Amino acid sequence: MSKKKADGLKSQYYSIILDSIADGVFTVDRRWRITSFNKAAERITGFSREEAIGQFCYEIFRSDQCFERCPLRETMETGREIVNREVQILDRFNREVPLSVSTALLRDERGRVIGGVETFRDLSALKELEGEVKEKYSFGDIVSRNPRMLEIFKILPEVASSDATVLIVGESGTGKELLAQAIHDLSPRREGPLVKVNCAAVPETLLESELFGYVKGAFTDAKRDKPGRFKLAEGGTVFLDEIGDMPLALQAKLLRVLESKEYEPLGATHTERADVRVLAATNKDLEEMVKEGTFREDLFYRLNVFKIELPPLRERKEDIPLLLEHFIERFNRKTGKEIKGLTEEALRLLLDHPWPGNVRELQNVIEHAFILCKDRWIKPEHLPQYLQAPPSTPPRGSLREVERELIEKALRRHGGNITEAARELGIHRTTLWRKLKRYHLL
């Protein structure tokens, strides 16, 4: 058989093999012209082999990384293969397709580089599946995979469709307001207004008129009738935030609204009826306040009928990766950046943090990182300083003071045993002994 014929047969075999695999494969020469294009590549990109061959790869394989960090170019320049990098391409019909791509060099018989080969797998189905999973772990804007939170998601439709008063309890930043919004949005009152009142933000003396309104002449400045928030929320929902800060006198009036739907605006001689559903939230321990006499017991029991407790973030750390993804997606949309996620080290710092400020704090941390992060991955240096510091507080003071303090602590940890303490400090026993004398610790 002539060499030419043998080569022809060989390439025919190759194309049969290439066409039989499920991954897309194309090859380019050193000038980025496509030299082969298998069946799966046709299926995934929508371009036929005839259309593709001879074209520049970036005209056919239109990926979001073509001009910035083309995997093939990286491989051609460094000789290193790339394995399973995620990219997005536009197919022939300008639809976005998520792919996982791998690259390698193409050499001739003598080992000279003659081009590159890129194989790619369609991730659409996988992404769709992920989407479904994500849907299960979210409720409106609330995302969580924590079992206690999932229990809340489960009862939420029921709770929302009833007209019951709901008390939402949780630390600051756990999503109380978000939950109130979700309940309203899901309730038969969703077409009506959701009126929010922060009981802690309105001065005590004004809170009553803020809630219930006043009539002209009720006090000197009352030049005309003014509707309160309950009136403004007619047909909808009132969200009483920080209800623990409501003055006692007003608590009695609120109880009356909850029980009989009736109230009187300030200075009024008539009674108003409120067609309003009440949601309340607090981060205070109302039961404790009842014991102290700062919260009415009857109101407490009325509110406590339906209570939803939002667990703090430190008790649902499994939510951190999910929330990160959620916030990164949101800030990408807002800022036009394309941040993919956090590096291992950065994630570790976040998982180790106790999150006193809960989800709001986490959100702020990501917002901060978005300002500093110039590439695709958030690294420890993009996080706020306080997260980068080691968990123990750094020693303060002069070198002498710091040394003295370290020695004291080591001694205390080892019950005064100099040998043990010296070992921990990494110095010789006699050195420690000298230092003890110098610092008058003996």
Ligand SMILES: Nc1ncnc2c1ncn2[C@@H]1O[C@H](COP(=O)(O)OP(=O)(O)OP(=O)(O)O)[C@@H](O)[C@H]1O
């Ligand atoms: N599970 C969650 N999923 C997504 N975002 C959340 C979640 N929980 C809270 N957030 C976000 O965190 C921030 C704080 O939430 P929210 O204002 O609802 O908390 P809060 O409990 O009312 O806090 P505070 O007690 O300080 O008023 C909001 O921007 C909210 O969107």
Ligand SMILES: [Mg+2]
């Ligand atoms: Mg709030």
